[in-house]
Amino acid sequence: MDNTVIAIFGNRNAGKSSIINSLTGQQTASVSDVPGTTTDPVRKRIELPGMGICTLVDTAGLDDDGGALGAERVRKSRAVAEQADLGVIVFTGEEFPEEAAQMAALLKGYDTPFVLIHNKYDLGKMPSGLASRLASEYGSEPLEYSCAEGAPVELRDSLVAALNAAAKSVAGGERPVFEGLVKAGDLIVLVCPIDSEAPKGRLILPQVQAIRDILDRNATAVVLQPSELGAYVTAHGGEITLVVTDSQVFPTVNAAVPEEIPLTSFSMLLARSKGAFGQYKEGVKKLDSLQDGDRILMLESCAHHATCEDIGRVKIPALIRRYSGRQLEFDFVAGLDAIGGDISRYALVVQCGGCVVTRKQLLNRIRPAVKAGVPVVNYGMAIAWLTGIYRRVMKPLL
Template sequence: MKLYDTAGIDERAALGEKKRAKVFSDLKECDLVVLVVNPATQDFSPENELLEFARDHDKQVIIFYNLFSEGDRASVRTAAAGMPLSMFYKNIAIDAKDDASRIPVIDFIRENFESKNFKVDLLPNVVRDGFYILNIPMDVETPGGRYLRPQAMCEEFITRNWAFPVSYRMDLASARSHDPEVVAAERGRFDKLIAGLGKKPELVITDSQAMDVAGKWVPKDILITTFSIVMINYMSRGRLKAFVNGALSIGKLKSGDKILIVEACNHSRVGEDIGTVQIPNYLSHNFPGVIVEHNFGREFQQNSTLSQYSLIIHCGGCMISSQKLAARMRDLDALGVPYTNYGLFLSYMQGEDVMLRVVKPFSL
């Protein structure tokens, strides 16, 4: 563990500028910011500057209100009001000068700091020499010459772990055709693939938008999930359960509720795009009167506007850092806004049991 004891950032002299630069450089490197506040302070500009910086850089923050006198306890509420972002972080009011506070201070940090320095496997329990089917329908949005990042990552991870990725391009137009013969022919292609492997595949990973077909065609004794679910579990460092919990709010949506669809990149959106066409269509069909809004790119909605939403539906988040995704989750948790994910939502639209099936590969 490395501990930085930072200098003040409120000095205006030339040396003060150097100290400021060092403080912000340290902030960038650290995993946890412990902000010690004197509640009797009148001007919280430096504290607010630190909190904003820490937040912009997705740092975990713990706030200690250091009680220099018993009278300071009454000022804690006013101090918190002077630092609006403090509402998102755990805090404790304690006399940190007192040796007896040492253990409670350490315990408080231990209870509230979540180390991010751990690794999550992209796919759990990959079986050596097992078959893994990647269902990649490809549509007008699919770029030529390469797989999308989640698909490429799955293929690489499976191969690296001595198993066999098998790509299958499902013809969604045929699979959804009103002509039973066309559907049967496409179904035959899929069944032939499964039977031709010679042994049961370990897992099918499908494009989320194909869950209406794949959920029915993949035999019940074969595990299935979606690329979007794989990614959100990976990017959130194994916190898929939080997105599953959010999905349970889908059934409570009612007319007038606002839903925010979030994509963490700005890919070109054409044709039957999942975020702008498919999910909104499912929502308006199943929950008439709900209002759908979008948030595209690396910047997220301001906290002041997030609380208006009844549900957030997030993409796989492969284009933002885990820290950025964690910051989004932290904000939404603090505001009590439920959030789920594309793959979970599209599976839930096929039935709650289908959604519970696609999280089984993650032992949920």
């Protein structure tokens, strides 16, 4: 699982920033014995053995009592908990602080696994009574840790091992792309247009993941552009198990692939492997009952894919307007920022495929909408519905 977000929580001076530095081996997070040095959450990307590229989030102390500003910092730290895949709760001394217990409860409420660290053990280990009480309450004893100079390097490895173990227990893990769809010996044709929107010199993540999963299943992937599809289907049509296309070229591909060959899209597969597929299937129907004045919220999980931006900001709104013939308002929220305001003012939420976020982050993101009963759909399923090929691309996935 790439892009795991690991958030470090604890009271001021517990050693949160020092732990991040011990993991990265750099002085990236500012460490200070003046409490309250880290104010806004600070993100740092790092590759951790067994976990791929992760984002470590350093947060402000949970016991910040610096007036209104302090309360705002605590609020921000708690907001990070909602977006994290994994939590690390750091404490020191002889007691487990109330704020740490509250954070543990908050993370539990989000089904987010966490690792407890008793830091600064060079100054004294945890009392054994506390260790066993925490073990019975949280399932395992806190890890004794030290960031002090001369602390054994194995500590770092044990922390990484604890994070790996916690990551495996993340609820709502992703489903491999072709699980239940492709078996050994199958032939899958992947239609990947290389146009002005394709990134320079590489493929996009959903394409790479699809190829990898086909290889994992000992099946064969044929990767081609729409211009080569017709000739390939003519020559090899009978051998093809499934065609997967970029949603952008749906109409051409739909016309080129005979009805008897199953066809779906990368974004449908993405919705199935990491989205709220069941919710989307219901939500997509809302496109048929939009009213004048309805507001639609477009949720973009990344802020750096020019292609996605164009699809989310321009193409889908234009398609929805044309399809519904209604006067509609669109709001856009990018990145993993919290959605401000009352979600129930929206008639529909359209979430991007989420190729760069974990399934947990994606589900966290749409949770307020789901809770409020607002229909949710994703880009790919919306495009399929609006262009009239939903039934076809859904069929192989049912």
